[in-house]
Amino acid sequence: AQKITQTQPGMFVQEKEAVTLDCTYDTSDQSYGLFWYKQPSSGEMIFLIYQGSYDEQNATEGRYSLNFQKARKSANLVISASQLGDSAMYFCAMREGALLLYNQGGKLIFGQGTELSVKP
Amino acid sequence: NAGVTQTPKFQVLKTGQSMTLQCAQDMNHNSMYWYRQDPGMGLRLIYYSASEGTTDKGEVPNGYNVSRLNKREFSLRLESAAPSQTSVYFCASSVGGTGSNQPQHFGDGTRLSIL
Numbered sequence: 001a002q003k004i005t006q007t008q009p010g011m012f013v014q015e016k017e018a019v020t021l022d023c024t025y026d027t028s029d030q031s032y033g034l035f036w037y038k039q040p041s042s043g044e045m046i047f048l049i050y051q052g053s054y055d056e057q058n059a060t061e062g063r064y065s066l067n068f069q070k071a072r073k074s075a076n077l078v079i080s081a082s083q084l085g086d087s088a089m090y091f092c093a094m095r096e097g098a099l100l101l102y103n104q105g106g107k108l109i110f111g112q113g114t115e116l117s118v119k120p
Numbered sequence: 121n122a123g124v125t126q127t128p129k130f131q132v133l134k135t136g137q138s139m140t141l142q143c144a145q146d147m148n149h150n151s152m153y154w155y156r157q158d159p160g161m162g163l164r165l166i167y168y169s170a171s172e173g174t175t176d177k178g179e180v181p182n183g184y185n186v187s188r189l190n191k192r193e194f195s196l197r198l199e200s201a202a203p204s205q206t207s208v209y210f211c212a213s214s215v216g217g218t219g220s221n222q223p224q225h226f227g228d229g230t231r232l233s234i235l
Binding site: 004033035037043044045047050052091093106107108109110111112113 | 151153155160161162163164165168170178208210212214216221222223224225226228229
């Protein structure tokens with residue numbers, strides 16, 4: 001069965017430093033997608049970055065990058081130059097389904113999350 | 121832009137009461153989802169609707185029912201609320217179909233307490 005594991009319940013980072021949030025996944029599918037979401041204390045879920053299993057390059061979105069190591073089944077989120085506003089819960093998620101057929105809908109499986117605190 | 125709108129934002133129920141959580145999206149998305157988030161846990165899928173006219177169970181469907189009213193709206197019903205259903209409920213939508221790299225967009229959540 002598909003599974004997402006985030007082993008860091010909480011992390012601290014100094015403002016302006018980089019931080020890596022770990023995510024490992026388990027799937028027997030060849031085609032899958034990996035997502036990272038941010039959940040600030042206000043509660044909303046904010047999409048950050050996506051990596052497809054067939055993407056050869058690591059995804060990047062501004063200060064966010066995804067360190068994708070397919071053989072190790074890891075998809076770590078790297079935040080460069082941390083800001084105070086980065087303090088939040090971060091969730092890694094995987095889209096199920098070997099083939100995204102029209103009626104599969106693209107369900108997500110979430111990890112338990114990592115709480116990041118940025119220190120001034 | 122409204123995106124995904126959930127109502128209500130907060131609700132307190134007594135055990136055994138029923139209620140319906142409403143969700144609407146204005147992005148013309150095909151797929152819609154209901155998740156619950158409990159303390160210290162990630163989101164778990166309750167039900168989803170891959171396209172208008174279809175619904176399927178997710179990981180934790182017991183005690184819930186859903187209705188995909190039309191392409192825009194997807195409601196979640198608790199027929200007889202139990203304290204174990206105290207949680208934050210999120211509705212989400214996505215393009216679905218072949219849009220495999222498209223993220224799910226989430227509503228702001230409904231905080232539900234059952235006494």
